[in-house]
Amino acid sequence: MLELLKNLASWLTSPAQWSGPEGIATRVLEHLEYSVLATLAAAVIALPIGLLIGHTGRGAFLAVNLSSFGRALPTVGLVTLVFLAGGLSVWPVYVSLVALAVPVIITNTYAGMAAVDPEVKDAAKGVGLRGRQILWQVELPLALPLIMTGVRLATVQVVATATIAAYVSFGGLGRYVFDGLAQRDLVQVLGGAALVAVLAVAADLALGGLTRLLFRGRPAAAR
Amino acid sequence: MTIEWGWFPDHADEMTRLTADHLATAVPAVLLGLLIALPLAVLAHRVRPLRGFVLGASNILYTIPSLAFFVLLLPITGLTRTTAIVGLTAYTLVVLVRNTVEGLDAVPVKAREASKAMGTKPLRTLLTVELPLALPVIMAGVRVATVMSISLVSVASYIGYGGLGQLFTDGFQRNYPTPVIAGVILTLLLALVADALLVTVQWLCTPWRRGTSRQRTSKLWKRA
Amino acid sequence: MIKFDAVSKRYPNGTTAVDDLSLDLPEGGVTVLVGSSGCGKTTTLRMVNRMVEPTSGTISVGGRDILEADAAELRRGIGYVIQQSGLFPHRTILDNIATVPLLLGWGRRKARARAAELLELVGLPTDAGKRYPHQLSGGQQQRVGVARALAADPPVLLMDEPFGAVDPVVRTQLQNELLRLQEELRKTVVFVTHDIDEAVRLGDRIAVFRTGGRLVQCAEPAELLARPADDFVADFLGAERGLKLLSLTTLAEVPYAPGQAIRADEPVDKISRDGARWRLVTSPRGEPLGWLDTDTLPSGGTAGEARLEAVRALRDTDSLLSALNEAVSSPAAAVARVTADGILTGLTSRDAIHERAGRSHAEAGRAAATKETAPDAPATKNATLRKTAPTAERPA
Numbered sequence: 001m002l003e004l005l006k007n008l009a010s011w012l013t014s015p016a017q018w019s020g021p022e023g024i025a026t027r028v029l030e031h032l033e034y035s036v037l038a039t040l041a042a043a044v045i046a047l048p049i050g051l052l053i054g055h056t057g058r059g060a061f062l063a064v065n066l067s068s069f070g071r072a073l074p075t076v077g078l079v080t081l082v083f084l085a086g087g088l089s090v091w092p093v094y095v096s097l098v099a100l101a102v103p104v105i106i107t108n109t110y111a112g113m114a115a116v117d118p119e120v121k122d123a124a125k126g127v128g129l130r131g132r133q134i135l136w137q138v139e140l141p142l143a144l145p146l147i148m149t150g151v152r153l154a155t156v157q158v159v160a161t162a163t164i165a166a167y168v169s170f171g172g173l174g175r176y177v178f179d180g181l182a183q184r185d186l187v188q189v190l191g192g193a194a195l196v197a198v199l200a201v202a203a204d205l206a207l208g209g210l211t212r213l214l215f216r217g218r219p220a221a222a223r
Numbered sequence: 224m225t226i227e228w229g230w231f232p233d234h235a236d237e238m239t240r241l242t243a244d245h246l247a248t249a250v251p252a253v254l255l256g257l258l259i260a261l262p263l264a265v266l267a268h269r270v271r272p273l274r275g276f277v278l279g280a281s282n283i284l285y286t287i288p289s290l291a292f293f294v295l296l297l298p299i300t301g302l303t304r305t306t307a308i309v310g311l312t313a314y315t316l317v318v319l320v321r322n323t324v325e326g327l328d329a330v331p332v333k334a335r336e337a338s339k340a341m342g343t344k345p346l347r348t349l350l351t352v353e354l355p356l357a358l359p360v361i362m363a364g365v366r367v368a369t370v371m372s373i374s375l376v377s378v379a380s381y382i383g384y385g386g387l388g389q390l391f392t393d394g395f396q397r398n399y400p401t402p403v404i405a406g407v408i409l410t411l412l413l414a415l416v417a418d419a420l421l422v423t424v425q426w427l428c429t430p431w432r433r434g435t436s437r438q439r440t441s442k443l444w445k446r447a
Numbered sequence: 448m449i450k451f452d453a454v455s456k457r458y459p460n461g462t463t464a465v466d467d468l469s470l471d472l473p474e475g476g477v478t479v480l481v482g483s484s485g486c487g488k489t490t491t492l493r494m495v496n497r498m499v500e501p502t503s504g505t506i507s508v509g510g511r512d513i514l515e516a517d518a519a520e521l522r523r524g525i526g527y528v529i530q531q532s533g534l535f536p537h538r539t540i541l542d543n544i545a546t547v548p549l550l551l552g553w554g555r556r557k558a559r560a561r562a563a564e565l566l567e568l569v570g571l572p573t574d575a576g577k578r579y580p581h582q583l584s585g586g587q588q589q590r591v592g593v594a595r596a597l598a599a600d601p602p603v604l605l606m607d608e609p610f611g612a613v614d615p616v617v618r619t620q621l622q623n624e625l626l627r628l629q630e631e632l633r634k635t636v637v638f639v640t641h642d643i644d645e646a647v648r649l650g651d652r653i654a655v656f657r658t659g660g661r662l663v664q665c666a667e668p669a670e671l672l673a674r675p676a677d678d679f680v681a682d683f684l685g686a687e688r689g690l691k692l693l694s695l696t697t698l699a700e701v702p703y704a705p706g707q708a709i710r711a712d713e714p715v716d717k718i719s720r721d722g723a724r725w726r727l728v729t730s731p732r733g734e735p736l737g738w739l740d741t742d743t744l745p746s747g748g749t750a751g752e753a754r755l756e757a758v759r760a761l762r763d764t765d766s767l768l769s770a771l772n773e774a775v776s777s778p779a780a781a782v783a784r785v786t787a788d789g790i791l792t793g794l795t796s797r798d799a800i801h802e803r804a805g806r807s808h809a810e811a812g813r814a815a816a817t818k819e820t821a822p823d824a825p826a827t828k829n830a831t832l833r834k835t836a837p838t839a840e841r842p843a
Contacts, residue, residue: 004298068366068367068370068414068415068418069411069415071367071370071371071374071414072370072373072374072410072411072414072415072418073374073407073410073411074374074375074377074387074388074391074406074407074410074411075374076377076378076380076388076391077377077388077390077391077403077406077407077410078407080391080394080395080403081400081403081404081407083395084394084395084398084399084400084403085400117533117536119529119530119531119533120533120534120535120536122498122529122533123527123529123532123533123534123535124533124535125498125522126496126498126522126527126529126533126605127522127523127527127546127547127550127595127596128519128520128521128522128523128524128547128550129519129546129550130519133550138535141537142535142536142537156285156286159286160285160286160287160288160289161288163288163290163291174288177288177290177291177294180294181290181294181381186294186297186298189291189294189295190291190294190295192288192291193287193288193290193291193292193294193295196286196287196288196291197283197286197287197288200286201283201286204282204286
């Protein structure tokens with residue numbers, strides 16, 4: 001075990017391992033590219049849907065159960081399926097990652113909207129705000145903390161799952177995991193895994209910091 | 224992409240076997256997860272300083288790619304089902320611990336105080352008042368953990384215990400989509416059935432909540 | 448100002464919230480809608496600003512059918528205060544109050560200035576404006592709720608159990624504050640409560656609803672208390688409705704006799720033992736300090752140093768009910784009357800108060816009877832505690 005950790009440390013710190021087209025730096029960037037693009041695409045799809053469901057109250061059942069469905073969808077199966085259907089392209093990666101993230105964001109967005117105090121919405125309507133004004137000026141700001149939680153959760157899941165890109169012969173940190181498996185190189189597998197975990201935690205912390213920045217000055221009770 | 228419907232009846236036995244195999248990994252994982260998560264969560268709920276540590280640690284477990292986790296366990300538990308189960312258990316922890324802590328947090332102070340005031344000992348209060356009242360939130364966690372585990376079992380196909388996930392590897396290697404589709408559909412079905420079962424269990428376990436939540440929600444929407 | 452004409456509200460599930468309501472609310476008065484829960488009072492209120500749409504009938508505000516106006520525009524012209532205040536938790540107090548002026552396009556600076564003005568009007572310190580709602584107490588939040596409703600100076604104010612969630616002491620303060628504001632602003636206020644005491648205290652008129660959304664009686668508080676339309680109203684008003692009626696009559700018309708008071712600095716050995724046993728001791732300025740028992744005078748010192756029984760001096764604006772209370776507890780069987788500044792003017796005996804209380808009851812009953820037979824005759828109204836009087840009256 002100690003030997004393994006020693007080897008892992010030298011694998012992670014060797015300069016040769018970090019440079020070049022197959023170096024860690026490149027893999028991290030590739031991994032980030034898949035993750036960021038997939039999360040952004042998922043947010044673009046999921047946010048309007050979640051906000052609409054939350055604002056109108058229609059489709060709440062869908063919003064609540066969608067996340068269950070999303071979790072039930074086996075990512076490996078999905079990526080294999082899209083790969084077999086569409087051939088060698090980066091699409092299977094994005095389709096699976098977006099499919100993973102969309103339900104999480106929709107569910108949390110809806111939950112945030114549903115958690116807005118009905119008295120506050122009633123008052124907003126009562127003083128003469130129109131539907132859209134209630135959405136933008138009252139519901140969205142109050143739901144934003146939970147929406148951000150959803151985006152954070154989705155990001156962590158996407159970063160951790162983006163390893164599947166390597167499964168269908170693309171890059172990212174998953175390369176080390178799959179190559180290591182093929183070559184029976186445990187150190188490489190663990191190195192890749194550790195890097196993914198660090199990246200996921202870093203992404204989570206970065207988004208957490210962004211959230212705090214967004215709600216700077218706002219009292220804790222309204223967060 | 225074509226689906227060969229004839230494949231399904233020809234492989235009914237295999238699908239049944241793989242489904243059973245799937246459950247044999249997923250179910251123990253959730254149960255083991257609960258066994259670890261409940262005491263951990265009670266501890267994190269009671270001892271405030273531990274809370275951040277426990278929740279943070281279970282969060283980090285969640286960020287490790289599932290495949291790597293199985294590999295990491297290989298030197299310890301080898302190519303066995305135990306590896307698959309322990310790996311999945313680690314993933315269930317994040318949800319189970321967090322939901323149990325939140326559930327306990329949400330127990331009305333008055334209920335806890337009332338129990339204490341009647342002279343109930345802390346452990347008894349925990350078992351007869353706090354846990355039952357926290358049950359809906361805990362069960363929500365169990366549902367998520369179960370569905371997640373069922374979906375993640377397929378990753379363990381690399382070590383030979385993937386259950387329905389074997390169908391993905393099979394289809395991938397032979398460039399043959401039908402078993403992959405079958406695997407995806409069966410996994411989904413299994414997850415949804417398990418979820419429905421858990422909802423029923425929860426409904427049976429919490430008679431005091433029946434017929435309230437929906438009314439409350441609809442009232443909420445009428446006002447909004 | 449607000450007119451309900453055969454208004455009904457039925458829900459698809461068959462329940463009737465409001466049943467064939469016709470009611471005319473005069474301009475500048477406080478109309479309180481009371482009744483037990485589920486009687487349609489809140490629905491009635493919420494129909495005025497179209498938070499609830501009536502199933503049939505018409506409602507007009509200021510002579511205009513509300514269904515003709517755009518709902519949001521209509522609401523901006525009507526102040527709306529709800530229980531728990533419904534403040535926006537993510538906006539500062541000042542921004543909360545400025546909501547409607549901003550919606551009306553006043554411009555940020557003007558809206559803020561107006562908000563600051565209102566903050567003062569409702570009795571909150573200027574620095575509260577920069578805070579967030581949850582940093583304020585429940586009573587303060589409710590004041591902000593009133594300020595927000597008043598921001599665009601709407602002629603009509605709808606208040607849905609606004610003081611229902613605060614403790615009794617704060618509630619009384621808020622009620623007084625509302626009466627003070629109303630004297631200044633003279634809005635047409637519709638106020639919903641299930642608390643009959645609050646209704647009697649605030650209302651120029653009280654409309655009693657019963658389950659099923661039927662209006663049973665709408666009358667001035669004194670008339671309602673003196674002549675409830677039926678057993679339901681009488682039950683709702685409670686066993687103390689006679690006393691409640693006394694709370695509406697002031698002491699102003701009750702005569703007093705010049706009392707012989709003893710100054711606090713008078714030595715006790717100078718006090719004559721003749722006359723009444725209990726004598727009122729006042730400060731050198733003339734403020735009542737307490738009752739002195741001349742049977743148990745100490746051997747030395749001044750009157751102010753002797754043991755005194757507590758006195759609660761009453762002003763002309765105090766109610767007959769509080770006078771009755773003081774008369775019952777006073778050892779001298781009399782109440783001390785003072786000017787607005789608290790200087791003794793004289794004493795009124797317990798008997799005089801009892802007599803006035805009985806007469807007040809009979810008068811209220813007679814006044815109500817007169818109005819029933821001659822609806823257009825000007826009502827002979829008691830001097831009431833109310834600071835605003837309805838400008839027009841119509842029978843219910």
